[in-house]
Amino acid sequence: MSNTTDIVSAFGSGISAIAACVAAIGVWYAKDQLKTSRELAQLSFEDALAKEYRELAGQLSKKALMGESLTDTEYEDAFDELYRYVDLTNEQISLRARGRITPEVWCSWLEGIKSNLALPAFARAWAEIKERSSGFEELRHLEQDSFSTDPKKWR
Numbered sequence: 001m002s003n004t005t006d007i008v009s010a011f012g013s014g015i016s017a018i019a020a021c022v023a024a025i026g027v028w029y030a031k032d033q034l035k036t037s038r039e040l041a042q043l044s045f046e047d048a049l050a051k052e053y054r055e056l057a058g059q060l061s062k063k064a065l066m067g068e069s070l071t072d073t074e075y076e077d078a079f080d081e082l083y084r085y086v087d088l089t090n091e092q093i094s095l096r097a098r099g100r101i102t103p104e105v106w107c108s109w110l111e112g113i114k115s116n117l118a119l120p121a122f123a124r125a126w127a128e129i130k131e132r133s134s135g136f137e138e139l140r141h142l143e144q145d146s147f148s149t150d151p152k153k154w155r
Contacts, residue, residue, distance in 0.1 A: 042102065045100070046101060046102065046105050049088075049091075049092060049095075049101075052088060053088060053112075056081060056084055056085055056088060059081050060078065060081045060082070060085065061074060061077070061078040061081070061121065063121070064078055064082070064119060064120075064121035064122065065119070067119045067120065068120070069120045069121070070120070070121045070124075075121060075124065075125075078121060078125075079125060079128075082121060082122060082125035083125065083129060085116065085122065085125075086125065086126055086129050086136060086139065087136075089113050089116075089117075089139055090135075090136045090137075090138050090139045092109055092113070093113075093138035093139055093141075093142055093151050094138045094151075096109075096150070096151040096152055097138060097151035097152055097154055097155065098152075099152055103150075103152075106150065106151075106152075110147060113142075113147070114147045117143075126139075138151065141154065
């Protein structure tokens with residue numbers, strides 16, 4: 001009877017070991033799926049912001065985007081979209097400061113922000129917005145740092 005008990009006990013221990021391994025694999029798989037889901041949500045979030053920029057760029061004056069100077073009338077006509085660009089830019093910086101934007105995407109966006117704000121119409125609009133508004137703290141901060149700091153490290 002002790003042989004039978006030993007066999008049953010060993011079999012039970014083997015089943016328990018297998019169950020523990022299966023549970024460990026399940027936990028690892030669930031963790032991996034959670035990580036993948038988080039990465040996909042991050043990509044989707046960043047893609048939505050990129051889409052918002054592309055839609056705005058489609059409404060912006062092509063002359064402004066090409067770096068050509070605008071007449072006063074053209075500038076006045078384009079100002080609302082230029083303002084929206086500055087607002088979106090400030091939001092992107094704020095999101096990076098809160099860690100919501102990955103470093104790779106931030107580097108790409110930062111280059112775009114620097115190059116767009118160097119264009120005459122964008123520079124003119126940003127100068128006017130700074131003069132007339134006390135907001136846009138994040139963009140002001142980035143500009144004061146010569147666009148060289150990572151907003152995530154500000155806090």
